Amino acid sequence: MTTLTDPNNATRATPNIPVEKAILHIGSSTFISASPQEVWAALTNTSTWPSWNNFVPRVTINSQPTPDPSPSTSAPDPTPTPAASTSTPTPQSTDATLSPILQKGTKFTLHVCMDSTSTKPQPSTDIHALISECSAPDAETGQGGRIVWTADTEAPGAMPPSLLHPERVHEFTAVEGGTVVRNWEAQNGWLAYVVRWMYQAKLQGYFEMWVADLKKFVEGSNTASA
Template identity: 30%
Template sequence: MKPTEIPLGQAPTFAAETIPTPTYGPGGSSTAIFSTTIAAPPATCLAVALDTSTYPSWGQWIPRAVVETPAPASALDAVPAALAPMLPTDKDKRAGLLLLGAQFYFEVHMDPDSASSRKTYLEVTRLEEFVRDADGGGGGEKKGIRVAWKTQGDPWHVRAERVQEFVDDGKGGCEYYNYETFHGALAWAIRRFVAGQLSNGLRLWMEGLKKEAEAKAAAAAALPTAA
């Protein structure tokens, strides 16, 4: 399956076929997917996903993210042009961003109503602009911006890489596509035993990020412009 085959408006679920990811390529045991529309520009949406300081305000599934090893200074040079103005200028705040090469962990609440959580250790592997074929390749091209992160190291039992793409819809908003492919000897167990919890968590992520990004876009639109 190709990322472009994820239908718009797809609720969190497992795809019929796995989707290749930047680091691990094709293969794997399963791929979790979802998509939605967001009334905010792609860069605004991605800025929300990258800024760990905002997670407590919208991340019911993952209310806390901690950057243990900040991205190298060179990562700022690789930030997509559309995203750069959205990033904080304060050095300390930038240390909490999920830029290319940053190593971090999520406190994941598989049961969002419980205080219990587990840590998932990740590393940002991609942060880039791209062009997506529209309408399966027959309707021109759409510009987008994406981030990907993978589990740290290369564990034999379960490893995964998640890709989030924000595609300009040409109307001031974006189409948001997510896919995460699981590899490893025990990766099959994710779909069999925690599919419901994972799908619910991804739904909370999708809805929370959408709400936060749309609020930021509305606030920016309400600011007075220079005469």
């Protein structure tokens, strides 16, 4: 069994926020019994998110740099193993001209469910984001994958970075028997103090749920197709 060092990624910086400068830093990690390409495909294909992502069950793609990115491998079929969710389902964007695949330059809105355990309908918290880095894992060279998103400062109603500047990183590393997935976020700005005070513990739990949900979805899809 793979033993994860630094499972909360406390020593890992984001591209523009050093660890020692972060006002808020949270993270999570897991081992998934699947190739990096399979895990990458599930995470970057946002059409699968309603089937596994209880924290962000819906995404709206606002713009893409190209109309039809080609992922390195197909995402698992979201139909066979839908994840249980107590939140009210909301349909995906019906704009068929925009690919659901995240790539460098994608602008998208994460419709965050801040209380995934509630049985009552609840409004989502919308976060406008931009993919600033996107490097798919390479099976031939063994190079891992990495995707980074940050706040879309050009979105309507976006906060200036001086108030809140978040950066989030996912990394995928091939290990014996599968993939180590690491997921962490750093925040700066005056409002980051408020987020840390009010939501740090809850967000840490949701980050751990994020990778657990991804693991369950990818491994469940592989079992169903075996």
